Amino acid sequence: QLQLQESGPGLVKPSETLSLICNVSGGSISSTGYYWGWIRQPPGKGLEWIGSIYYTGSTYYNPSRKSRVTISVETSKNQFSLKLSSVTAADTAIYYCARHESTAPGGYIFDHWGQGTLVTVSS
Amino acid sequence: DIQMTQSPSSLSASVGDRVTITCRASLGISSWLAWYQQKPGKAPKLLIYAASSLQSGVPSRFSGSGSGTDFTLTVSSLQPEDFATYYCQHSNIFPITFGQGTRLEVK
Numbered sequence: 001q002l003q004l005q006e007s008g009p010g011l012v013k014p015s016e017t018l019s020l021i022c023n024v025s026g027g028s029i030s031s032t033g034y035y036w037g038w039i040r041q042p043p044g045k046g047l048e049w050i051g052s053i054y055y056t057g058s059t060y061y062n063p064s065r066k067s068r069v070t071i072s073v074e075t076s077k078n079q080f081s082l083k084l085s086s087v088t089a090a091d092t093a094i095y096y097c098a099r100h101e102s103t104a105p106g107g108y109i110f111d112h113w114g115q116g117t118l119v120t121v122s123s
Numbered sequence: 124d125i126q127m128t129q130s131p132s133s134l135s136a137s138v139g140d141r142v143t144i145t146c147r148a149s150l151g152i153s154s155w156l157a158w159y160q161q162k163p164g165k166a167p168k169l170l171i172y173a174a175s176s177l178q179s180g181v182p183s184r185f186s187g188s189g190s191g192t193d194f195t196l197t198v199s200s201l202q203p204e205d206f207a208t209y210y211c212q213h214s215n216i217f218p219i220t221f222g223q224g225t226r227l228e229v230k
Contacts, residue, residue, distance in 0.1 A: 037219075046210065046221060046222075046223045046224045047159075047167065047210055047212075047221040047224075048221070049218060049219040049220065049221070052217070052219075060217040060218070061218075062218050062219075063124070063218060096166055096167075098166075100219075104173075105172070105173050105176065106155075106157060106172030106173045106176065106214055107155045107157075107172075107173075107214035107215050108214040108215070108216075108217075108219055109157045109169060109172045109212075109214050110157075110159070110167070110169060110212075111169050111178070113166035113167060113168075114166065115165075115166055116166055
């Protein structure tokens with residue numbers, strides 16, 4: 001059974017870089033037909049897609065965050081990571097990693113999610 | 124970017140009620156629409172994809188319909204475990220966007 005697990009600091013200082021890792025188990029991150037993505041949710045608010053990566057390294061980012069976001073994949077460790085630079089309090093959120101398909105029948109649907117990790121930006 | 128707008132933002136209902144949530148896309152997306160359920164403290168759960176296909180393991184009281192720009196999620200007979208927040212998401216192109224969510228509460 002595929003499982004995803006986020007890890008990383010729960011507290012980041014303003015202007016610093018938020019770094020998270022998503023470990024994938026029960027399946028290969030190199031499986032064709034799947035992207036690996038990051039989604040965040042500020043406390044009490046809705047879902048925002050941050051970006052996605054294919055195992056080959058191809059990335060797609062939310063244009064509103066693109067200048068600060070880097071997503072990378074390490075296939076040998078079966079994990080992918082998120083870096084968000086120059087964070088502010090507005091980046092405080094629960095960060096989820098998730099898998100989504102790349103083709104039909106559903107398109108980019110998130111069928112497996114990590115449990116999420118709360119990252120607070122505060123000095 | 125394709126904007127997804129849900130209505131209502133919140134909804135009060137009782138066990139056994141039939142409820143419908145609407146999602147509108149700013150551009151036509153054919154049937155590239157998914158619905159998720161999120162309970163407090165949990166990750167979202169995929170309910171429906173391709174506008175009307177039920178994800179494996181999801182109860183048949185959930186159904187989806189629509190194409191183009193207008194979509195609906197219907198729960199035919201609410202159960203206690205269905206009180207949650209529901210999100211739509213277009214699934215055809217990047218950037219991926221979600222609706223703002225509909226909170227389904229106990230009346």
